[in-house]
Amino acid sequence: MNLDELRIAIQETDAELLKLLEKRIGYVKQVGEYKVARSLPIYVPEVEKKKIETLSAACAYPGLVETIWPVIMCYARSVE
Numbered sequence: 001m002n003l004d005e006l007r008i009a010i011q012e013t014d015a016e017l018l019k020l021l022e023k024r025i026g027y028v029k030q031v032g033e034y035k036v037a038r039s040l041p042i043y044v045p046e047v048e049k050k051k052i053e054t055l056s057a058a059c060a061y062p063g064l065v066e067t068i069w070p071v072i073m074c075y076a077r078s079v080e
Helices: 003-037 045-058 064-079
Strands: none
Touching: 003 064, 045 064
8 A cells, every 4th residue: 555545444444443433432321320220339440440451452553442442432432
């Protein structure tokens, strides 16, 4: 691939990532509604820690999950 093709591929991937993140937030809203209806805590640090550990173990790029997922989860908590 040449540079222009690589940049187009990155843009397409970014668009896919955005769609997936929006889909994830839709589920997060549903989780928040479930928790509120049952008076459950929104923030459960053990769940977030386990998710980061699991994703990190499956990721080919060291540090990627630990850098990005806390931001995603922080935003998700604000939506919940």
